[in-house]
Amino acid sequence: MTIDGERKITITAIAREAGVSVPTVSRVVNGRSDVSPATRARIEELLHEHGYRRRTSRRRDRAGLIDLVFNDLDSPWAVEIIRGVEEVAHAAAVGTVVSAVHRRSTSTRQWLENLRTRASDGVILVLSTLQPTHQAELRRLNVPIVAVDPAGGPALEMPTVGATNWAGGLAATEHLISQGHRRIGFVAGPPRLLCSRARLDGHRAALEAAGIDSDPELVRPGDFYHESGFQAGRSLLDLPDPPSAIFAASDQMAFGVYEAVRQRGLRIPDDLSVIGFDDLPEARWSSPPLTTIRQPLAEMGTLAARTVLRLAKGEEVESPRVELATHLVVRDSTATPTPRPKRR
Template identity: 70%
Template structure:
């Protein structure tokens, strides 16, 4: 027990020992993949604090299940992540349990409670709004966790997989500038999300490197969905000096901008060029086909699944944070601005 009879957590033990939560978890569970000096330091702290090790049935070496958890499942990019995770799970001969916590603490707590009652080989967490307290509880459940964060930030102590969002925003903006656009707008994702801020940062850098001033009036906050693209696109096109190009932080926002352009009696790309982000399947089937930044979502899901299984097998990730490269895919939604 800790001070004042309070039970100490493995997060606190990890902080005091100067190691990661997964390392303490491996010591607690008696695994051998921890350096002797580290194990001795952690064990000494566990004894000092009278830490009570969880009584978990250990008769089954492997649960045969991988948990995949989303904030929501109503976005096409979720399907891409699922494909990548399931490819790896299938090859490993295990099943995948897909859950959605719907951005609500009660749903997340209910899912976590369910996880505690059964075995799992690991959790791939694709969630941006898991409360810090719940994130700590998840790590303390001694189940390997890897975070995929196209929409959110890392969970302390867990490896994470993402994409080069800043570089993607830069390449999208530089493409539009090279075409001759000088009034380039950006409809971002929620600015509380790290990936949104990184794409916005790339957009700003693309303009500034070309000697262009970032006009705050051309930067609008969306939510990754079509409705925000329509709303913010309509507002941008109603400006006295509207943009000739829009970089949208997702393909879905971009399609909303398409509709705003259509309702304004204009055309893509003759009047307004549009670039998206994700390269979902629907991007190639849009009219016109959408120029976009390819985010390797399937590969991100697959890497996360391989990583969480490796951690569960006792391997230490070579890098706690891995970002896969984004690439610009040029299609028919971008063109030089109309003369005059």
């Protein structure tokens, strides 16, 4: 039986001609992988032959959902991004599904399966890595995707929303130099992430502009979390000639440095100036309040949500990559260095 006489091309008609069930055709149409290659090829041939088009806009309109996906949810900046996305979603009467894949392949596969079932209007990714197989699966699902990259972004062709990390690194170090610091420690984020490298490059650019040599001994690795800041802070304070200031590439690592200073019986900023990056809500309530570089996390979430909803409506975006400005927020954790004798 052919479907040439059908007034409207339907999945039921395609299934009849292919000699398969309606659910099988539906799985092919929706990019599911649980169909044999031969059957998939036959169905796709018929879909092309008869000019079948998925009614994606209607499906997405009915879904009324945005998927927001993180590596982890145990970071305060994740809460800020969620706050920005929720503001837009609420105004648009769209729900938000928040997931964490915990950097595990099995978690990502489970999320992708759930995404197929939900048929969300769009996806906002806040991920540092994404396997090529998962990237291909997202493309097959044919849903709008926007990446938010305070901690990097997957290598997919998609709009991205970020911040001026290099300029922030430059501003933080220039602030310390303006106060008279010349020996400045730096606690870096993961080197695989673009934002980490940009903050370090900005730091080095400020040193170079001031005629200060960039000393590798003063750079310590971190992962944006408290413990790495604590360990890096201890290591820098144990140097024979410790720095008079430390620039931590995230507020959480700066708070780790705070604890290292406290355990040494030292005081901030009397014995050590500390500056962070993010301007998390707790930065203003720390003791002393933390000088930091404000990264507009909530605004990044807001822009990502607006962008993904525009894409879901079939609209174009002005630029594939947007960087929102960072700026220095001066509080009480930085001051002019107090001269001290070098350790023997």
